[in-house]
Amino acid sequence: MGMEVKRQVQLTGGSSFTVTLPKNWAKQQGVREGTTLVMRVMEDGGLAIYPEGREPKREFKEITIKTGPHVDRDVVGSYLYGYDLIRILSFRGFTEEEISSIKRSVRRLAGAEIVEEKPNVIEVQVMLDPEAVTPEKVLRRQYALVQGMVDDVTGAVLKNDISLGRAVIQRDEEVDRHYFTLVRVIRSAVRDPDISRRLNLTPLNLLDIRVAAKFLEDSGDQAASIARGLSTYETGGIGEGIMQQFSELAGIIVRMGSKPIDALLDEKPELTLDTLSLRTEFIKKGEAFKQLLLQAPAKQQVVLMHYYACLDRICENLADISELGSPIIAQHKST
Numbered sequence: 001m002g003m004e005v006k007r008q009v010q011l012t013g014g015s016s017f018t019v020t021l022p023k024n025w026a027k028q029q030g031v032r033e034g035t036t037l038v039m040r041v042m043e044d045g046g047l048a049i050y051p052e053g054r055e056p057k058r059e060f061k062e063i064t065i066k067t068g069p070h071v072d073r074d075v076v077g078s079y080l081y082g083y084d085l086i087r088i089l090s091f092r093g094f095t096e097e098e099i100s101s102i103k104r105s106v107r108r109l110a111g112a113e114i115v116e117e118k119p120n121v122i123e124v125q126v127m128l129d130p131e132a133v134t135p136e137k138v139l140r141r142q143y144a145l146v147q148g149m150v151d152d153v154t155g156a157v158l159k160n161d162i163s164l165g166r167a168v169i170q171r172d173e174e175v176d177r178h179y180f181t182l183v184r185v186i187r188s189a190v191r192d193p194d195i196s197r198r199l200n201l202t203p204l205n206l207l208d209i210r211v212a213a214k215f216l217e218d219s220g221d222q223a224a225s226i227a228r229g230l231s232t233y234e235t236g237g238i239g240e241g242i243m244q245q246f247s248e249l250a251g252i253i254v255r256m257g258s259k260p261i262d263a264l265l266d267e268k269p270e271l272t273l274d275t276l277s278l279r280t281e282f283i284k285k286g287e288a289f290k291q292l293l294l295q296a297p298a299k300q301q302v303v304l305m306h307y308y309a310c311l312d313r314i315c316e317n318l319a320d321i322s323e324l325g326s327p328i329i330a331q332h333k334s335t
Contacts, residue, residue, distance in 0.1 A: 021049075048194065060084050066091075067098050072105040079109045079126060080183045082191070086112075086124040093119045108173060110181040130188040131198050133181060135209050136265050142178040142216045143261045145171055147254065149223035150314060154250035156230055157307065158243055165227035175220035182213045208324045212264055215317040222310040222317075233303040242296060242304065245289045249308070252282045253315050260322040267325060275322035282315045 007019045021031065029051050031037070039049050062085040065074045071088060078086045088102060102122055106112050111128030149168050156164040186206045189196040196206065256278050263271035289308060293301050 062087065064089060067094060067102075071098060072101045075102060075105040075124065076109065076180065079112060079180060080187065082184060082188050084126050086126070088122045088124070090120050094122065108177055108180065110177050126184075128181070128184065130185045130195055133185045135182055135185055135199065135201065135206075138178050138182055138185075139209055139213060139216070139265070140258075140261060142175055142182075142213060142220075143258070145175050145178070146216050146219045146223065146314070147257075149175075149220060150250060150253050150311075153223045153226045154247060154254075156227060158247060160230065162230050165230040168227040169224045172220045172224035175217060179213050179217040182209060186210050208264060212261070212321045212324060215321050219314040219317045222313045226307050226310045229303060229306060233299075238300055238304070239296065242289075242292055242300075245285065245292060246304065246307065249282060249285055249289060249311055252278050252285065253311065253318065256315075256318055260318040263322040263325050269325060272322040272325050275319055279315055279319040282312070286312060 005022045005025075007022075010018045012018050025031075031051060035051055037049055037051060039047055061083045063078050063081075063083045064087040065071070065078065067088055067090040068074070075086055075088065090098065094102075099117075099122070102124075103114065106114055106124055109126070112124055112126045114122060115125045116123040149171050152164055152171075153168045155161065156168065185199075186209065189199060189201065189206055190203070196203065201209075256275055259271040259275045259278075262268055263275060286308065290305070293304055293308075296304065
């Protein structure tokens, strides 16, 4: 933690406020008479001061971790915490399984590359500039991927198309990659308010985006879970009425379109209300769907209830994203 000093504000010339600079800091920064200082007002009301041409540079962070049964999680965790160089050590030498696990994890992380690979050490460098990432655009891309996954997985179930289901599962990895990118950037912005200022995002904006990204990451997992079920469960011979209602339930989610994400990012409370209305429609149709399932064979009931639960979770997640703007709705109603 940096040094903390206190200074009393003086009034000079009857209208100007002045304050003296810490002498040690001035010496360290080479400040002398005539030096131009840059002052930036931060989102939290603080004031950042530094000599012109010496804008603070982001610290290069390194971490060394040991391989183990959870090395993949350690790599991802190090990425999320903003480390620029992740060094993985193995005193006995890496096994083929460990190397595969590390490489699989790195592929999921945007801007991460293995720059050195030796029998006892693997180095991963992250070349992702947080200031070059636009969180809102990444979130919208993540949202579009999830919507496409819902549409495709519905078609895969209706046609029993296993290959289309595999494509949905592969897309889930891209959803995760966007999620990890957002978490890394948001953590960096929280630690360094200057990054937040340059991204033009307040702490509350960052929190909302972080929560929304998690809802979308979970929604991608739910769609992928349905897709995996196509290879696991036998769904042949399901009644046409049941499949029609399943299609209608998925259609409600697709009809939401971009309303949930627009409600959040564009601050449009009327879109939140539209989304919640569709959520209510889904719940009502869901009750009818569950009653209809009672007519199906027991094995089909288990499979289709799993599919329904996944769709219900996705619909709930999208409604929750739109509700992140609920304080705006309250303000809208009171004016």
